[in-house]
Amino acid sequence: EAGVVQSPRYKIIEKKQPVAFWCNPISGHNTLYWYRQNLGQGPELLIRYENEEAVDDSQLPKDRFSAERLKGVDSTLKIQPAELGDSAVYLCASSRGLAGSTDTQYFGPGTRLTVL
């Protein structure tokens, strides 16, 4: 079974430029998550999708960040314009979407973003 796929793996941009990250979850996983991980910290949830619906985007900075999961499979996270403080690793995770609290999340390799 293929894992969560993310691209690109690395991205270097100048501030104020736009950037987009792509994620393809594990086949059959209904729930998709985008996390941001700053150096030396644990991941922080940005947005969670159940199928194509964003059910939790309370931590997404909506002035510059946007996300979509149009067909309920792969997803794109965009930043426009990027700021220096956006430098981080952006992780995508997916889970089956089971009811209850035991759903296991599997992480992709992440995209390391550097904003100059």
Next chain:
Amino acid sequence: QKEVEQNSGPLSVPEGAIASLNCTYSDRVSQSFFWYRQYSGKSPELIMSIYSNGDKEDGRFTAQLNKASQYVSLLIRDSQPSDSATYLCAVNPAGGTSYGKLTFGQGTILTVHP
């Protein structure tokens, strides 16, 4: 107070010793708890999950949960250099139908030296 706090590291243990990693959480209604391992430059990998008070063993790993004390720990027996990584504690703060909203601690760096 942070929602999930882990013991400050880095933690260094000799090969073959027991490594003890600790985590406390603030939300009393939390129901599910996870330990992830993250090698440098890699993504988090789930190694243990625990939902009920007590101990859960899987090979060299034992997770311990005490909901009354809001405390979860991970013991690694017979530590190996390959266990050297950052260990992340994650908590589902809401439980029930609000599954998936994991809150992570800041991680504890473990180094196992030969």
